[in-house]
Amino acid sequence: MGYMPLTPFGRTVDAVLLKHQQAAADGSSMLSTVSKWDALRELAAARKTYGLNDRDLSVLQALLSFLPGKDIEPQPGVTVVHPSNRAICERLNGMPNSTMRRHMAKLVSVGLLIRRDSPNGKRYVRRYQGDRVAYGFDLSPLAVRFAEFSDAAAAQRAEEARIKQLRETVSLMRRDLLNLALCGAADYPEAAVxxxxxxxxxxxxxxxxxxxxxxxxxxxxxxxxxxxxxxxxLLEPLFAEEPGTSDARNEHHYQNSKKDSFESEQTVTAAHAVATESKDETGYAEKRSADSPVHRETPPQPPKAPAPSGPSLPLRLILAACGEIQGYAGGTIRHWGDLLRAADTVRPMMGISTAVWEETKSAMGAAEAATVVAAMLERFSDIRSPSGYLRHLSAKAVSGRFTSAPMVMALTRRGAAA
Known part of the structure; x- marks a missing residue:
């Protein structure tokens, strides 16, 4: 190309445009050709650095499709494409002409394209004695600035990898915090955090x-x-390790002295082994020793109230039978802690006093008490005095004559029959 114009036809010129043209001219020496698709791929990865969007890159891709071959020469004026606006819009699947020109102006302002306008502003190519003279869009900045695009793309990929790792870390920490909070609410409900x-x-x-x-x-x-x-x-006792009796094995032992339990367990009552070999006429236990004929008599111990245990039914079955409690949970009930919070919410509305509620939780256990409240809510219109009814059930639970399973199963059968 004989003379390369610096100013576009019918458009104003600013310092930024001249700066990009000068940078393209100065950086063209000692550079090799670059694959046009490699340049587009690196620029797409670094588009945020240059303030480009996907529509801008689509217009650039359409311009690259008009360039013969696969490589871009770094010499200004050598790789000039001269399609009409109509031809460009056709390759952009019918993009409006005004939209295409707006994205084209964005590419020029960033310095990815250089306008080489003819004297009348038209885009065309001429040959004079073997020399090719083309007017249109110069794509040489893509080859000149390819190293810059590659560095920006590498930095953007590193930032995206860092963000991805941070999201994974935050997600795992969030899951641990939720599970530990539920565990703490079950084992240490007195903490307010x-x-x-x-x-x-x-x-x-x-x-x-x-x-x-x-x-x-x-x-x-x-x-x-x-x-x-x-x-x-706060949960340090749960993480503490106690050494076992064997050197070859470490055992984790934790004993919860609280009455509240959120796990569905069945209480196994074991008979005391002491003082069971024989009983005399007075009812006193007698323990015999093989080494000594001495008889030691111990008075009988008063019977102890059975320790409260969790519901024998799974939470899923309880929620299927007692659906009214879901409306007071503020969300989906997924754990026993959610059921207890819902019971705490609805309990004052049912007329159950705080003293009776605390007595019930001590007698039955928190999970069992919450299950009973959920079952009572299903039959709330049939219960004359919920507070007195719950106190009666607590008294039966102290003597070991009550479990919530029959209440729940009765509600299940009633729902199936309805």
Whole structure:
């Protein structure tokens, strides 16, 4: 090409446009050809760095399709394409002409294209004595700035990998915090922070639905790390290890002295082994020793009230029979802690006093008491005095003559018959 114009036809010129043209001219020496599709791929990965969107890259891809071959020469003026606006819009699947020109102006302002306009502003190619003279869009900046595009793409990929790792870390920390908060609410309900940690886990899950940046994810990670540290401190007895009697095996032992239990267990009552070999006429236990004929008599111990146990039915079956309690949970009931919180919410509305509620939880266990309240809510219109009825059931539970299973199964049969 004989002379390369610097200014576009019928358009104003600014310093940025001249700067991009000068950079393309200065950086063309000692550079090799670049694959046009490699340049497009690297530029697509680094599009956020240059403020480009997918429509801008679509227009650039259409222009590259007019360039013969697969390579772009770094010499300005050599790789000039001259399609008409109509031809470009056809390759863009009918994009409006005004939209295409707006995206084309964006590519020129970023410095990815250089306008080589003819004297009358038309795009065409001429040959004079073997020399090719073309007017249109110069694609040589894609080859000149290819190393810059590659570095920006590598930095963008590293940032995306870092964000992905942060999201995974935050997601795992959120899951641990939620499970530990539920565990703490079951074993140490007297602590007041479990609801706060539970809410933090759910709010974090809601935040993860959005597309967060690295700074936002780091802030979430710091909050979750502090909450997990406090949770582990409160649950330190659960993490403590006690050595077993064998050197070849370490055993984890934890005994919960509290009456509340959120696990569905059946209480196994074992008869005391002491003082069971024989009884005399007075009813006193007699223990015989093989080494000594001495007889030691011990007075009988008064019977102890059975320890409360969790419901013998699974939570899924209880919720299927007692669906009314779902409306007071503020969400889906997934664990025994959720059922207990729903029972705590609905209990004052049913007229059950705090004293009776605490007495019931001590007599039955928290999970059993919550199940009874859920079952009572299903038949609330038939119960004259819910507080007195619950006190009566607590008295039966103390003597070991009550379980919530018949109540739940009766509701299940009534629902199946309806």
């Amino acid at each position: 479990w609801d706060q940690f539970h809410d933090l886990a759910h709010l974090t899950a809601r935040d993860l639905r959005r597309k967060l940046g690295a700074e936002d994810l780091e802030a979430l990670q710091a909050r979750l790390a502090a909450a997990l540290a406090e949770t582990k401190r």
